[in-house]
Amino acid sequence: MIPFLFEALTFIISVAVVCITLFLFYAYKSTTTYPELKRHDSEKFYFDTGTKTKRRFPDYMDKPTLDLSVVVPAYNEETRLPIMMAETMEYLEMRQTNDPSFTYEVLIVDDGSKDITTEIGLRQSEKYGSDKVRVLTLHKNKGKGGAVRMGVLSSRGKNILFVDADGASKFSDLDKLETSLSALLSIDRSDDKKYKKLSKHHGPVAVVCGSRAHLEKDSMAERSLFRTVLMIGFHFVVWFFCVRGIRDTQCGFKLMTRGAALLLFRNLHVERWAFDVDMLFLAQTFGVPVDEVAIQWQEIEGKN
Numbered sequence: 001m002i003p004f005l006f007e008a009l010t011f012i013i014s015v016a017v018v019c020i021t022l023f024l025f026y027a028y029k030s031t032t033t034y035p036e037l038k039r040h041d042s043e044k045f046y047f048d049t050g051t052k053t054k055r056r057f058p059d060y061m062d063k064p065t066l067d068l069s070v071v072v073p074a075y076n077e078e079t080r081l082p083i084m085m086a087e088t089m090e091y092l093e094m095r096q097t098n099d100p101s102f103t104y105e106v107l108i109v110d111d112g113s114k115d116i117t118t119e120i121g122l123r124q125s126e127k128y129g130s131d132k133v134r135v136l137t138l139h140k141n142k143g144k145g146g147a148v149r150m151g152v153l154s155s156r157g158k159n160i161l162f163v164d165a166d167g168a169s170k171f172s173d174l175d176k177l178e179t180s181l182s183a184l185l186s187i188d189r190s191d192d193k194k195y196k197k198l199s200k201h202h203g204p205v206a207v208v209c210g211s212r213a214h215l216e217k218d219s220m221a222e223r224s225l226f227r228t229v230l231m232i233g234f235h236f237v238v239w240f241f242c243v244r245g246i247r248d249t250q251c252g253f254k255l256m257t258r259g260a261a262l263l264l265f266r267n268l269h270v271e272r273w274a275f276d277v278d279m280l281f282l283a284q285t286f287g288v289p290v291d292e293v294a295i296q297w298q299e300i301e302g303k304n
Helices: 002-029 081-098 117-128 144-152 171-186 193-202 213-222 225-241 258-265 275-286
Strands: 045-048 053-056 066-074 104-110 133-137 157-163 207-211 253-257 290-294
Touching: 045 133, 066 081, 066 144, 081 104, 081 117, 081 171, 104 117, 104 144, 117 133, 144 157, 144 258, 144 275, 157 171, 157 258, 171 207, 171 253, 171 290, 193 258, 207 275, 253 258, 258 275, 275 290
Parallel strands: 066 104, 066 157, 104 133, 207 290
Antiparallel strands: 045 053, 157 253, 207 253
């Protein structure tokens, strides 16, 4: 019995090593030498559902005019997007009702979907107005990182949140992220020369990551041994080569200041899976303060 278990464990570990090696190769091949910031002509405009005309997105170098921009990358999300948007808009509208000075926008970035994701987004825009909900339809699929980048570069907010379209995270946990962001920005960094240089050119910079790390034990109990070994291997590779101090790099619920978002996404080299690792690696390299906050999260069926 023991020899059999040893052989099985050896096989699983060997397969995991191969998978991790393939991941590193994929990450290398999908990384661009220079960040892709060019836009197709069609990506420079959004459809204003009020005037029924196309209007140009603002330039990312313009000064922010809103408190918050919510960027939602969406690829073939016709089923899950309406549910996610219902929760998101309920929270944002209630917050604005309670505090009329609060301003926001939601940018749905259709990443070259083959379904009616854009149409679903435009229905939301028609319901709430194009000043609150805008749809950016990419000419071709760029990957989630590329979609978030385009959303960031089209945004108007002082702070920028990007959130997955599946609705797995509880949107009201934004309160927790904002509290953490304020705490990071209130720290006296007058002796930090690196940060002083950053803030001089980019304004206040900070990133807060929503985290599912506190749910790890429960999720491991539900996973197969093979998937658990792969997960541990991935975490080790990320820790060893890239990002330390952040337990959950992949959670699609991250808040950052505009200065941090523009700095990081203008320099992002990975546009597809694991772009978060590249983003956080850049943040730590540049000296951008980063925090991690536990959020509520649930598995949502559908496309991932």
